[in-house]
Amino acid sequence: MEALRIARTKKGISQQELSRLTGINQGTISGLEREVISPTCNQRTLLEQALGPISWPVERPFSTIEKSELIQAFAVLVNRQGPRQAIDLLSKTKSLDDLRGMASLFAPPTDFEEPLGLPDHTNNGGEK
Numbered sequence: 001m002e003a004l005r006i007a008r009t010k011k012g013i014s015q016q017e018l019s020r021l022t023g024i025n026q027g028t029i030s031g032l033e034r035e036v037i038s039p040t041c042n043q044r045t046l047l048e049q050a051l052g053p054i055s056w057p058v059e060r061p062f063s064t065i066e067k068s069e070l071i072q073a074f075a076v077l078v079n080r081q082g083p084r085q086a087i088d089l090l091s092k093t094k095s096l097d098d099l100r101g102m103a104s105l106f107a108p109p110t111d112f113e114e115p116l117g118l119p120d121h122t123n124n125g126g127e128k
Helices: 002-011 015-022 026-033 041-051 064-081 083-091 096-106
Strands: none
Touching (some): 002 041, 015 026, 015 041, 026 041
């Protein structure tokens, strides 16, 4: 990303030095600067801690496959945590990678879980 390269060169540091400061692999930093990969929220945070505010480009819309993955990951969260907590978790995510990570915390990868007809998420009739 041009914005990342500009922020790094303004600080006068190399990709290797930025890697050392952030703990992000130098190859990943190179890929981010060349826009081959997109940064995760955690990577954005680490990079901004090292370089200061960065004008990140607007993300592209999700592809059809990514939308399907998003729905699947959200269904896992609803199934495992209940709808209210799943929505709360979703509101805190900034990327599909974040949502995938959250879903993997609550359930190992499984086949698609339908969000309808899920088990009751109440505790003896009360809210969780």
